[in-house]
Amino acid sequence: MPGPGEYRPDATEGITHIDDLPEPNVSLRSRDYRRRPCPRCGHSSYRDSRGRRTLHDLGDPLTGRPRDLRVLYSRHFCSRCRRYFNADMTDLAHPGSHYTRRVVDTAVRSVVEDGLPYRAAEWALWRDHRVFVPYATIQNWVEAGGEKGGAADRDRTSRLGTLRLLGLRRRRRVV
Numbered sequence: 001m002p003g004p005g006e007y008r009p010d011a012t013e014g015i016t017h018i019d020d021l022p023e024p025n026v027s028l029r030s031r032d033y034r035r036r037p038c039p040r041c042g043h044s045s046y047r048d049s050r051g052r053r054t055l056h057d058l059g060d061p062l063t064g065r066p067r068d069l070r071v072l073y074s075r076h077f078c079s080r081c082r083r084y085f086n087a088d089m090t091d092l093a094h095p096g097s098h099y100t101r102r103v104v105d106t107a108v109r110s111v112v113e114d115g116l117p118y119r120a121a122e123w124a125l126w127r128d129h130r131v132f133v134p135y136a137t138i139q140n141w142v143e144a145g146g147e148k149g150g151a152a153d154r155d156r157t158s159r160l161g162t163l164r165l166l167g168l169r170r171r172r173r174v175v
């Protein structure tokens with residue numbers, strides 16, 4: 001490993017395709033439970049099945065490798081409401097998102113607090129945190145969260161807005 005201050009060429013220089021990116025370090029996370037209370041009625045509900053989800057997290061700039069979280073989670077069936085729900089993972093990521101909350105927060109801060117343009121924010125995230133987020137996605141996050149003043153409001157608006165925008169993106173295949 002190179003010492004501090006030593007010049008290292010960016011290993012990703014010239015990479016134009018996402019498949020050419022270095023292999024991520026993978027960390028496993030479990031949100032797998034036998035029973036969970038139903039979020040609607042509170043009824044204790046047994047696990048019905050399991051699911052897996054990959055989240056892109058902030059990577060390691062020293063090793064130059066991105067980081068992914070593989071989340072194993074339980075899916076439960078509430079016999080009262082007759083509906084399925086997933087074990088709560090909102091501490092890790094907003095529902096439907098492919099990125100951890102840490103990535104969303106870091107990206108939004110780099111624009112809102114550091115004043116970076118979206119394309120520069122995309123580059124800074126890759127350079128400093130080894131996570132690739134298309135700048136249009138960052139823009140969606142910021143626009144969804146930046147309208148209201150307070151941090152709590154911003155978080156709530158952001159969650160809803162991010163969901164809405166991710167839904168839109170999926171349907172339209174914009175990015």
Ligand SMILES: [Zn+2]
Pocket residue numbers: 038039040041042043078079080081082
């Ligand atoms: Zn229920």
